[in-house]
Amino acid sequence: MSVYVGNLSYEVTSEDLSDVFSEYGTIKRIHVPTDRETGRMRGFAFVEMEQESEEAAAIEALDGAEWMDRVIRVNPAKPRTDKPRYNRR
DNA sequence: GTTGAGCGTT
Numbered sequence: 137m138s139v140y141v142g143n144l145s146y147e148v149t150s151e152d153l154s155d156v157f158s159e160y161g162t163i164k165r166i167h168v169p170t171d172r173e174t175g176r177m178r179g180f181a182f183v184e185m186e187q188e189s190e191e192a193a194a195i196e197a198l199d200g201a202e203w204m205d206r207v208i209r210v211n212p213a214k215p216r217t218d219k220p221r222y223n224r225r
Numbered sequence: 226g227t228t229g230a231g232c233g234t235t
Contacts, residue, residue, distance in 0.1 A: 140229090144227090179227065209227065
């Protein structure tokens, strides 16, 4: 169970996400991927809750919501695609 | 500014 949070501002941190999502359930884990090469945020994040019902509540409440002057996107996350990454630097 | 890692081809 995990939730994808996209269209985020680059100013948003995992703390902000934790703060907001904890209103709808118990945060199990927060993951904010940063670009491996630039070290900067990629404008999205992942949140895991204890229960899927909690995630659903968060999705309903936050998807399309205006946050940090930006309409964010919240959806059930897709499993990590394990696509080949041959010549990465 | 939209789907996470790492190994360094898994």
